Amino acid sequence: MPRALITGITGQDGLYLSELLLAKGYEVWGLIRGQNNPKLDLVRSTVPDVRLVTGDLTDLSSLMRALSASRPDEVYNLGAISYVAYSWENAMVTSEVTGKGVLNMLEAVRLHTLDDPGRVRFYQASSSEMFGKVQEVPQRESTLLWPRSPYGVAKVFGHYMTINYRESYGMHASSGILFNHESPRRGPEFVTRKVSQAVARIKLGLQDEIVMGNLDAKRDWGFAGDYVEAMWLMLQQPTADDYVVASGETHSIRDLLDAAFAHVGIEDWSGLVRQDPQFMRPAEVELLIGDPSKARQVLGWKPSIDFATLVGMMVENDLREQSDLVGR
Structure with a gap:
């Protein structure tokens, strides 16, 4: 063993x-x-x-x-x-x-x-x-x-x-x-989980808005x-x-918000998201996108879950968690 x-x-x-x-x-x-x-x-x-x-x-x-x-x-x-x-x-x-x-x-x-x-x-x-x-x-x-x-x-x-x-x-x-x-196990201080949790709470009527920083930063999420x-x-x-x-794809924070809100049937989230300078980084990383060719060729590795599925998985998890909290 x-x-x-x-x-x-x-x-x-x-x-x-x-x-x-x-x-x-x-x-x-x-x-x-x-x-x-x-x-x-x-x-x-x-x-x-x-x-x-x-x-x-x-x-x-x-x-x-x-x-x-x-x-x-x-x-x-x-x-x-x-x-x-x-x-x-x-x-x-x-x-x-x-x-x-x-x-x-x-x-x-x-x-x-x-x-x-x-x-x-x-x-x-x-x-x-x-x-x-x-x-x-x-x-x-x-x-x-x-x-x-x-x-x-x-x-x-x-x-x-x-x-x-x-x-x-x-x-x-x-x-x-x-x-x-990312995953449903991600801590709520990270932006993906912050968004999925807040979208679930907005859908359930538990909060009114999400306060965010830079919406234009782009990341390669898997x-x-x-x-x-x-x-x-x-x-x-x-x-x-x-x-x-890496996934080899990049998405902005706006894309993340689009996917999360779309999962709960909200197309226009402009009135539900507010930007606050306190959430801006002192030195921003604007664009990250990885080339996983070596991992694919040498390790035989490739991701199985795409961006939209990942975001949907996280929102669904938080809908269940927040519903359970309300029901207690």
Whole structure:
């Protein structure tokens, strides 16, 4: 039975990846930060077969203990402070967790496998936010990185550190440069879930409007459940490498609003959406669209759920959740 350790087990990717690996017969371990983690019950109820171990990406010794307890064949480093807007307010914490945390995890794996550097295969969750002020359209593995947020800068550090450990120590360490991937499990602070939840509440008469920032920013959105399969496929390759994982299509925030409101039968949403400068980024990433050719050719990966289906799935989930809350 193969064994895997997942950091960031409480996030949407961690949950979907756990389900995927368990279905493939893995023994799955999840790293939990703190004994009173507010999402602990979510993990236990969603993936009860996952074994949990405490640890912190900012504490190397705790990561060493987690590796000794779980004895993994594969490590998926998904843990990060992943809300971009938060990173401007807390650049130092974001850098420590999202950036230096990658170094700590790589070093822990290196020390754990001194006798055989390739014995544990390592996946790093890199991000399309690394492209920032994009220098090429679409963005591919070789595109110059120009991050536009402390989060993006921290992700660039982790990305290059993963490459460095692969080249310096012979580790089987791969990075997935994942473009925006969403699901009903996405946190409500992220724009896709903010929109799907608000549209559901407007449809049910529970709120009157959505307050938004930049409606013209464009993103390449896909389904998180599809993207975790690409993570797994990377670690099944004989040679570690870096891959862009994306849909290859771009949509604006206006497109997102169109799709979400159309799903509940509202065609004209102009009077239901208000823009507020407080939701504008200090430095905006205007256009992200990935070229997933390498992932398609080498990994045999392609997304199964398109943009409209994804948005509809999220709105339907929030209609059920909000209806249940009203009925209580």
